[in-house]
Amino acid sequence: MDKEERNELLMIARKSIEDAFKGIALEEFEDDARRNGAFVTLRKGSSLRGCIGYIIGLCGLKRQIALLARDAAFSDYRFPPLSESELPLCTIEISVLTEPEEIAGPDEFIPGRDGIILTAQGRRAVFLPQVADETGWSREEMLSALSEKAGLESDAWKDKGAVFMTFQAEVFSEDDL
Numbered sequence: 371m372d373k374e375e376r377n378e379l380l381m382i383a384r385k386s387i388e389d390a391f392k393g394i395a396l397e398e399f400e401d402d403a404r405r406n407g408a409f410v411t412l413r414k415g416s417s418l419r420g421c422i423g424y425i426i427g428l429c430g431l432k433r434q435i436a437l438l439a440r441d442a443a444f445s446d447y448r449f450p451p452l453s454e455s456e457l458p459l460c461t462i463e464i465s466v467l468t469e470p471e472e473i474a475g476p477d478e479f480i481p482g483r484d485g486i487i488l489t490a491q492g493r494r495a496v497f498l499p500q501v502a503d504e505t506g507w508s509r510e511e512m513l514s515a516l517s518e519k520a521g522l523e524s525d526a527w528k529d530k531g532a533v534f535m536t537f538q539a540e541v542f543s544e545d546d547l
């Protein structure tokens with residue numbers, strides 16, 4: 371994705387949130403053939419303020435980014451809805467994902483390069499590739515935290531029935547502009 375496409379997606383995300391504060395309906399976009407999974411992350415300073423995404427694309431990428439930006443701002447259950455006064459203090463980051471692929475086991479997961487999806491005991495959780503760099507966790511620490519994120523014991527990733535998938539992401543933010 372070139373710089374112009376990245377900038378356009380970042381502008382779509384910010385405008386979508388601004389429009390929501392004004393009561394403006396989600397903008398319609400021409401059908402975008404790109405159906406990548408994506409996440410939109412909001413950061414207030416160095417703190418996470420919201421992050422919502424889809425592993426598999428549900429619609430054209432531009433529309434998906436607009437939807438996810440609003441969800442990250444107003445529907446991340448971990449945070450209260452974003453206030454209009456907070457928006458200028460937030461930086462938007464977008465992760466555009468490759469299609470997930472199943473791997474044979476956790477040893478094939480490379481922290482920092484790969485995002486990881488764990489499915490175990492009927493539960494599922496995901497970490498984006500950048501989580502490894504942001505936390506400094508080792509592979510084992512990441513997998514333990516991922517198990518806990520799924521609502522499981524920290525060693526659930528070691529279960530025989532655990533299934534792992536990895537993906538990569540093109541990550542860019544307003545800080546890159």
